[in-house]
Amino acid sequence: MIKLTTPISEEVIRNLKVGDICAITGIIVTARDAGHKLMVEERPGFLDEYLNGGVIYHCGPVVKKEGEKWSFVAAGPTTSAREEPYQAKVIESYTVRGVIGKGGMGEKTLEACKNYGAVYFHAVGGCGTLLAKSVIEVITVFKLEEFGAPEAFWVCKAVDFPVIVTMDSHGKSIHADVKKASNEVYTKIMTELSAK
Amino acid sequence: MQNDLTAQVFELIRSASVDLSPDVEKALIAARDKETEGSTERGTFDVILQNNKMARDNNTPICQDTGTLIFYIDIPRKTDTMPIEEAIKEAARQATKNFLLRPNAVDPITQKNTKNNVGEKAPYIHFEQWDKDYFRYKLMLKGGGSENVGTQYTLPNTPLNAGRDINGIKKCVVDAVFQAQGKGCSPGIIGIGIGGDRCVSYLTSKEQFFRKFGERSPDPVLAEMEIDLYNTLNKLGIGPMGFGGKTTVLEVFAAKACRHPASFFVSISYMCWACRRKTMIIKNGEVQYD
Numbered sequence A: 001m002i003k004l005t006t007p008i009s010e011e012v013i014r015n016l017k018v019g020d021i022c023a024i025t026g027i028i029v030t031a032r033d034a035g036h037k038l039m040v041e042e043r044p045g046f047l048d049e050y051l052n053g054g055v056i057y058h059c060g061p062v063v064k065k066e067g068e069k070w071s072f073v074a075a076g077p078t079t080s081a082r083e084e085p086y087q088a089k090v091i092e093s094y095t096v097r098g099v100i101g102k103g104g105m106g107e108k109t110l111e112a113c114k115n116y117g118a119v120y121f122h123a124v125g126g127c128g129t130l131l132a133k134s135v136i137e138v139i140t141v142f143k144l145e146e147f148g149a150p151e152a153f154w155v156c157k158a159v160d161f162p163v164i165v166t167m168d169s170h171g172k173s174i175h176a177d178v179k180k181a182s183n184e185v186y187t188k189i190m191t192e193l194s195a196k
Numbered sequence B: 001m002q003n004d005l006t007a008q009v010f011e012l013i014r015s016a017s018v019d020l021s022p023d024v025e026k027a028l029i030a031a032r033d034k035e036t037e038g039s040t041e042r043g044t045f046d047v048i049l050q051n052n053k054m055a056r057d058n059n060t061p062i063c064q065d066t067g068t069l070i071f072y073i074d075i076p077r078k079t080d081t082m083p084i085e086e087a088i089k090e091a092a093r094q095a096t097k098n099f100l101l102r103p104n105a106v107d108p109i110t111q112k113n114t115k116n117n118v119g120e121k122a123p124y125i126h127f128e129q130w131d132k133d134y135f136r137y138k139l140m141l142k143g144g145g146s147e148n149v150g151t152q153y154t155l156p157n158t159p160l161n162a163g164r165d166i167n168g169i170k171k172c173v174v175d176a177v178f179q180a181q182g183k184g185c186s187p188g189i190i191g192i193g194i195g196g197d198r199c200v201s202y203l204t205s206k207e208q209f210f211r212k213f214g215e216r217s218p219d220p221v222l223a224e225m226e227i228d229l230y231n232t233l234n235k236l237g238i239g240p241m242g243f244g245g246k247t248t249v250l251e252v253f254a255a256k257a258c259r260h261p262a263s264f265f266v267s268i269s270y271m272c273w274a275c276r277r278k279t280m281i282i283k284n285g286e287v288q289y290d
């Protein structure tokens, strides 16, 4: 288990390899489709202080407000593939060091991880309750009214948030490997079904 | 009366959101035990099982995507359905307020979230009259990530070289599960609707998720296809979360509907491992949850 604290330096990120199990402590910012579109099209400045050397989390949490205080009730990852058109640009323009999500991302993001020094962290999808427990405090939220709770930017403090590196800054991707292996099996099955 | 029903439906929603049915939980445990000690795959199942226990104990949603609410309700003849609809809407509002549901109903034109899971065709409620004198409510919480990978094929299908036969159907299913990799949270449960028009085909595929794990189709040909596909799909090696491993699907359910001579649809619905569906029976004022 590798402990990471945000902001994360490029050197620390470059030392991570696929398969590494990590626990992240510090600030993470949730962003989904609307958020990524905005970051690319308008590049708002209010995220800089949280994202420089920081971590983006693809997540639309179930949130709760008691008095003035927000907290996360359930907060697992959402499918990252939807952000593929935006992610590389976001990593570059905000100097993001880590992206947490599920399902992995494509070539463009892998390239960006290599070029700018970032990794993709996989959280276990569907584990909303368990992951929400690692988020100890909501610091602030942006675009809540406009985007709604699932799509807003939630800036929060995490302690030992459990993830596994599935795309590193050396061009390795577990997702690409599994895809390649399963593609071979797929081709074999389809051929067998044609022959029968 | 109305308040009672709202409270009963609320409980149905609550238990669907925070707890998996025993058959699903059992399948996840079996899948974990198949993976080697110390592997990422086994560790992933451990995290899933730990999460489910925490959700049950803390009364919080298993997954933050509490999905789309889909109700299938069997009612005695001549039942007035309006009060039932109202009770369901009110229960959905309350469950959202109590953090058991995330506000998941968005107007597709204004992009405004209704903030309480109630709106145009939300929750989705399907009534069916039956010959019995009691009520059966079936509820499914259908996650968005897994819904997005559902797909429909028409046979014959040239890219897949698939014809209008069993092997053609199987090719569609193998292709759909292969394409879903990395999207819905695997391992998945696969619902297959064969035939029908486009709507009936999709509906049939989705209704299968109400079946209990291990319950085979009454049609022997379909039953054999379910078992066959289960074994074949698990050879793909996609595994939990796409990390690789022995379990890519937990169950395969198939059903058919008559088709038009000109059409042949094969629809595949994908349910993620967080297969949240529960049943409530109201008989002589007594309520039973399953």
Ligand code: SF4
Pocket (backbone or CB within 6 Å): A076, A077, A078, A125, A126, A127, B063, B064, B065, B066, B067, B142, B143, B144, B145, B146, B183, B184, B185, B272, B273, B274
């Ligand atoms: S696919 Fe299912 S388990 Fe995964 S995030 Fe969506 S609803 Fe949750």
